[in-house]
Amino acid sequence: MLRTRTPPGDRSNRPRAAAGSRQRALDAALALFEAQGVANTTIEEVRDRSGVSIGSLYHHFGSRDGLVAALFDDLLAGYRAHIMAALKDSTDARALLEGFVAAHIGWAVAHPAAARFLSEQRRNPVITRGEAKLQQGTAEFLRPLLARLRPAISAGTIRSLPPELLLSLAIGPVQTWTRLWLNGQTALKPETAARRLGELVWAAIAVPSTYPGRKS
Incomplete structure (x- = not known):
């Protein structure tokens, strides 16, 4: 009898999760830009405020400039x-x-x-x-x-x-x-x-x- 392999996660939720992390990053960036300016905000601060990993931030935006754009x-x-x-x-x-x-x-x-x-x-x-x-x-x-x-x-x-x-x-x-x-x-x-x-x-x-x- 063949055994079916259970996937490590529900792949159908991955696009939704990615969209959610992207929006959290954008919301965090706007709050930081408003509080201290664009030039004074680092990608690490966006990570800390949003809870989105550095890897995900670079995946979504490519760079800090990409996040601003x-x-x-x-x-x-x-x-x-x-x-x-x-x-x-x-x-x-x-x-x-x-x-x-x-x-x-x-x-x-x-x-x-x-x-x-x-x-x-x-x-x-x-x-x-x-x-x-x-x-x-x-x-x-x-x-x-x-x-x-x-x-x-x-x-x-x-x-x-x-x-x-x-x-x-x-x-x-x-x-x-x-x-x-x-x-x-x-x-x-x-x-x-x-x-x-x-x-x-x-x-x-x-x-x-x-x-x-x-x-x-």
Whole structure:
């Protein structure tokens, strides 16, 4: 009679365990980067805080720089998913733009360490080495939002400007205010900033007859 050999562990759980250790490492890295900065954090400190072995860390990320890049990519993906989910039910250009402003600020308030890391590390050479990939990802993220602005341009609701310029008018001011808030340089409450910035963005791009106020 043939004997079956029992495997030393349930292999079906290995991908799940690997994903769990990777996430623990990313969470630990973000906490350490927030507390003491990227430059002052070692891979050994990430190991100690996460409980993930050095071997696993190098398996997942290859190096400390790889860990920084992976964290940036993961946080950026989470931010973009939040924005898209928040805007999925926006029915017109004004709701889309004001919703973008509110969703951006709301995500930063809910995840300040993540928002600060993305803002501060955007020009880190570790990140800019992948600039082409970043630019492609940004274009793919913005494409459906830009497409949703075109009908409003055709209808004369918003100014006849390139859609990417219109969206830049929303992104620029909200990113600037969010950086100020993250650095403790504004006393304006986030919900107030979201409302006022949304109104200002709409006033800047709407055809004048369409922006005195939203009808209830």
